[in-house]
Amino acid sequence: MIKGIAENPGVQQCEDGFHLAPSVGPAEDLEGLLRVFELVMEDVFSGVILCDRDSRILYMNKFYADLLRTTPERARGSHISEYFPESRLPEVLRTGRVELGRKCSLRTDFALLVNRIPIKRNDETVGVILQTTFRDFTEVTELLGRLNLLEKEVNYYKRGLDSILSATYTFDAIIGRHERLVSAKRTARKYAETDAPVLILGATGTGKELFAHAVHLASRRRRGPFVCVNCAAIPRELLESELFGYTGGAFTGAKKGGKQGKIEMAHRGTLFLDEIGDMPLSAQAKLLRVLETKRVEKVGGVKGVEVDFRLVAATNRALRDMIERGEFREDFYYRLNTMTVEVPELSRHTEDIPLLVEHFLRVSGHEEVKLTDAATEALKRYAWPGNVRELKNVIERAVSLTESGVIDVEHLPREILELKAGCEDRSGSLQPLAKELRDYERRILLQALKMTGGNMSKTARLLGISRSTLYEKCRAHDL
Numbered sequence: 067m068i069k070g071i072a073e074n075p076g077v078q079q080c081e082d083g084f085h086l087a088p089s090v091g092p093a094e095d096l097e098g099l100l101r102v103f104e105l106v107m108e109d110v111f112s113g114v115i116l117c118d119r120d121s122r123i124l125y126m127n128k129f130y131a132d133l134l135r136t137t138p139e140r141a142r143g144s145h146i147s148e149y150f151p152e153s154r155l156p157e158v159l160r161t162g163r164v165e166l167g168r169k170c171s172l173r174t175d176f177a178l179l180v181n182r183i184p185i186k187r188n189d190e191t192v193g194v195i196l197q198t199t200f201r202d203f204t205e206v207t208e209l210l211g212r213l214n215l216l217e218k219e220v221n222y223y224k225r226g227l228d229s230i231l232s233a234t235y236t237f238d239a240i241i242g243r244h245e246r247l248v249s250a251k252r253t254a255r256k257y258a259e260t261d262a263p264v265l266i267l268g269a270t271g272t273g274k275e276l277f278a279h280a281v282h283l284a285s286r287r288r289r290g291p292f293v294c295v296n297c298a299a300i301p302r303e304l305l306e307s308e309l310f311g312y313t314g315g316a317f318t319g320a321k322k323g324g325k326q327g328k329i330e331m332a333h334r335g336t337l338f339l340d341e342i343g344d345m346p347l348s349a350q351a352k353l354l355r356v357l358e359t360k361r362v363e364k365v366g367g368v369k370g371v372e373v374d375f376r377l378v379a380a381t382n383r384a385l386r387d388m389i390e391r392g393e394f395r396e397d398f399y400y401r402l403n404t405m406t407v408e409v410p411e412l413s414r415h416t417e418d419i420p421l422l423v424e425h426f427l428r429v430s431g432h433e434e435v436k437l438t439d440a441a442t443e444a445l446k447r448y449a450w451p452g453n454v455r456e457l458k459n460v461i462e463r464a465v466s467l468t469e470s471g472v473i474d475v476e477h478l479p480r481e482i483l484e485l486k487a488g489c490e491d492r493s494g495s496l497q498p499l500a501k502e503l504r505d506y507e508r509r510i511l512l513q514a515l516k517m518t519g520g521n522m523s524k525t526a527r528l529l530g531i532s533r534s535t536l537y538e539k540c541r542a543h544d545l
Contacts, residue, residue, distance in 0.1 A: 099185065099193075100125055113178075113198035119191065121146045121156050130198065146196075155194050158182045162191040170198055233292040233336070235279040241425045244415030250277070250407055257405045258284035263357070265342075265402045266380040268409030269530030271455030274380040275340060277407060282336040287376055290335025293328050298341035298527075306349050307365045310356075316366025329353075329362045332375040341527075342402070343383035343394065350398045357401060377402075382530040391534070411530075412450040412457060419445050422454060426461045435465055438474045448482045451514050451528055481513050508543045511536075515545070 100116060103125045107114045113130030117123055126134075126141040134141070134149050146153045158165060162184050170178035178198045185193040237251050257264050258281045266274045275294070282292045300308050311327025312320055329337060339345070345353075356362050357377065361370035379402055388394035412419070420442060427435050437445075441464075450456055464477040475483060510529070518524040526536045539545075 103127070113196070115146075115196040117146055117155060117194050117196070119159060119193060121153075121159065121194075123149075124193070130196075133198075155182060155196065158184055158194050159191050162186060162189075167199075233279040233282040233288075235276045236283050237280040240273060240276050240280065241422050242415055242418035243421065244410070244418050246410040247415050247418065250409055251280075254281055254407045255284055257281065257407065259286075260405070261286070261376055262404050263377040263379065263402050265404075265406045266378065266409060267406060268380070268382060269411050269451075269453055270382050270527050271453035272409040272411055273454050274382075274409055275338070277409060278336075278338040278340075278378045278380060281378055282338070282376075285336070285376065287335050291332055292336050292338065293332040294338045294340065295328050296340045298344040302346050305346060306352065309349060310352060310362055310364055312365035313367045316364070320366070324364065324366075327362065327364065329356060329373055329375065330371060333373050334375070336376045336378055339377065339379045341381060342379040343381040343385060343388060347393075347395060350395045354395065354398045354401055382527055383532055384535075387532060387535075412453040416446045416450075419457065422457055423461055426458050427465070430462065430465070432465050435468065435471050435473060438472060440475050441473050441478060444475050444478055444482055449510055451510060452517070481516075504543075507539070508545070511539060511543060511545060 103114065103116055107125075107127045111129060113133055114125070114127045115123060115130055116125040123141050123144050123146060126136075126138045128138060131138050131141060136149075141149070146155050154165065154168070164184065165180075165182040167179045167181065170180040181195075181197040181199065183195045183197065184191045185195065237255060240247070240251055242248070254264070254266075254277055264278075264281055266277050268274045278294075279292065282288060295309065297305060307316070307320075307325070307327070309328050311325050311330055313324040314320060314322045316324070356373065359370070360373060362373050363370045385394050385399050385403075389396050389399055420437075423437060423442075423445070424433075427433050445457070445460075452459075460479060460482070461473075463479065464473045467477045468474075511525075514525045514528050518528060522533055522536060526533045529536065531539075
């Protein structure tokens with residue numbers, strides 16, 4: 067009936083169950099069987115329970131315990147009815163009759179049969195063995211197949227998650243030879259060797275995120291996760307739950323089991339907060355506390371969790387001006403401002419434009435495309451309010467327009483050509499510097515507003531200034 071038990075010299079297997087040898091005393095009724103079960107039955111792919119004459123569990127193997135969502139230790143000493151309220155085991159104890167292949171009352175994803183086998187001594191039933199068997203072993207094969215498929219899916223999504231939580235760009239991916247850019251890279255490399263927060267400053271499109279990736283990959287945390295959060299892209303009322311996580315039922319619509327926050331996800335790695343100037347004051351206060359205590363408390367939670375991460379933040383906004391207006395916490399600013407990297411605008415290193423263009427053409431698979439000298443000069447003369455990101459978009463557009471494999475001025479956007487023509491037409495009639503600068507600022511404002519469709523928030527981010535400053539400048543120029 068059950069392989070391994072009848073090999074015990076104190077047990078005899080018969081059609082009506084197992085018989086203990088007459089020499090076994092009452093106090094030792096089931097002790098020998100129990101020792102055999104502990105040695106033989108623990109890892110079998112079948113559920114086994116041994117009960118005494120009072121229907122109390124003496125032994126339950128791990129397979130059965132897993133089915134019942136308990137542990138062998140917790141089950142030991144419990145009455146069988148605690149796990150099977152309608153169990154027929156007491157009936158088997160009373161009648162001493164074997165029951166084989168009966169339907170199991172336990173609800174599982176596959177059909178189970180149960181054998182109830184009495185254990186007798188001098189024709190008296192002193193215990194019962196419960197053994198589960200599968201009704202159809204094809205179900206077991208199918209179950210194992212589903213488990214194997216599930217394991218493959220878990221591994222697939224784990225690899226995807228690893229790629230999402232991994233940095234991509236090293237310092238070699240930041241293209242340019244101008245001293246301003248080289249100096250910024252040199253400074254960032256030194257900061258990467260420490261574990262202190264790093265604040266990356268620069269206008270929109272200058273490549274602040276590339277610097278954040280590179281700092282992570284040059285640090286001792288390079289093998290840990292790299293978690294990116296764009297503070298401007300998440301609604302203010304949801305940012306705290308996204309950063310710190312939340313417990314189940316913390317607020318209306320919260321997931322039942324809660325959610326892990328981005329800070330916890332960055333454990334032993336780097337947390338990159340882009341557009342940190344858009345972070346609400348309440349979230350700044352909580353994050354400052356996390357940085358000081360190294361513990362994060364979920365929204366709706368009362369118990370903190372230890373975290374170990376390196377913070378890298380970036381912004382295109384003037385944080386000092388925001389402090390004066392009460393829009394950014396001063397204590398949080400000084401916690402971030404220990405190590406600062408300033409990424410130069412493209413207009414301050416236009417000598418790198420040919421290198422950048424060559425790089426964009428190569429990575430897009432169009433390395434055979436060339437620029438005329440006139441097109442290159444036009445690109446160098448332009449102010450680039452959108453910086454490197456705007457240059458990349460301009461090159462992609464030009465590649466789609468050219469049919470000869472050569473990019474000329476005719477393939478460039480109108481705003482670049484208009485600025486070039488304006489500079490050439492006025493070269494012989496310059497006005498006082500203050501007037502020239504005022505006119506130039508007005509043209510840049512008009513161009514930026516046109517690019518963003520008049521959206522003031524986007525325009526402010528594009529120009530690297532606050533919205534209040536943008537409104538002031540627009541009023542000054544009657545825009």
